[in-house]
Amino acid sequence: MDSSKLNIKGLSLIESLVCLVIVGIGFIGVNQMMSFATTSIDRSIDANKINFLSETAVEDIIGDSNNASNYSYSQQCTKNYSATSTLAEKAKTKWAKHFMQENQLKINNQFKKLPCDQLDTKEATIISGSDRTSVKFKFKSNKGKKEKFIGVVVK
């Protein structure tokens, strides 16, 4: 037999273990990517809901534009509106409920709530001038990093 053939060696144990570790790191990377994608799609669903909730608030103000100045609003993660006398107060109570996703879907007897941090503020600012009234609505999410903004002249 040709002596050069006898020197052909396969992978050593160390080499194959190193190879296994590299492939393992690759799998962990893809695993992390999948987890990130799942979190992202959850955030995307929440962002959808936030868009509609912001529209809800602005629609309510447009529907009562003569009293727009009564719609100043600020909320973090606790529901702090519960008055039910004027239309503005009722609307704000309704927003507070819906921003917490109350009265919608209960999963295993608990309301499915939007994730909320102290920096996730919801604010309606009314600016009244001599000839026009405008509304700025901000809905912050993702620990204050994301902001949905709607600005509209209501009157």
Next chain:
Amino acid sequence: MKTSKAFSLIEALIATVIGAISILAITYSYIFFNNSYQKITDKAKMSASGRSSLQMVAKDLRNAGYKNMNYEATSGQTWDRWIEKIDAFDGNKGDKLRIWYNTSVSDRLEIRYYLKKDSSGQTYLVREEIQNPVRNPVKFEPKTIVSNATDFQIFFNDQNGNRVNNVTVGSDNQSKVHTAEVYITVRSPNELLKNPISFDMLNGGTAGNFTKRDKYLRETFYISVYLRNVVKL
């Protein structure tokens, strides 16, 4: 020839263990990636159908009651209908919404939203158009806008923010509506949960709520719309 050796027992055992670990890791990863992919695509579908359907309903609600400035009522065409809601329509838990508005001086369009059941008992949300609903109605086939909808609820409020019930054609309550609240609960196309969990569809009230216990995921999308045309009628 004397120097060529086969694998020793230890080498063969180590190779088998490494091979087994690799195969297990690959199998686990495949199952995990497959489940994650299914979850992500299903959630994306839920998000897309929730968004597009709610936008469509909101757009139609904003048009509800639009009366052309030059509208001329011909015989049998009185302006008596612009919005209607029927509770728990067709044996389903969801509501039926009917909206009418002018598309020209003499023509009207009627839009209907309601849940339908397929042969397996699963519900889906459809939108149906009827041109000239009062005079020479032309019906179109209902189009599915959410293929996996568990619930569809509508509530009307008056100008004082109080709930208005019995909003039907011919009732005075049709003129009292000021805002409409819409809830659409969308279900994932595939079973994504390991174990069944219970979902209570409250969606705005306690009267029509119901519970489902299964392995599907669910999300509720909500919007409130100011019915500007109805208010100005």
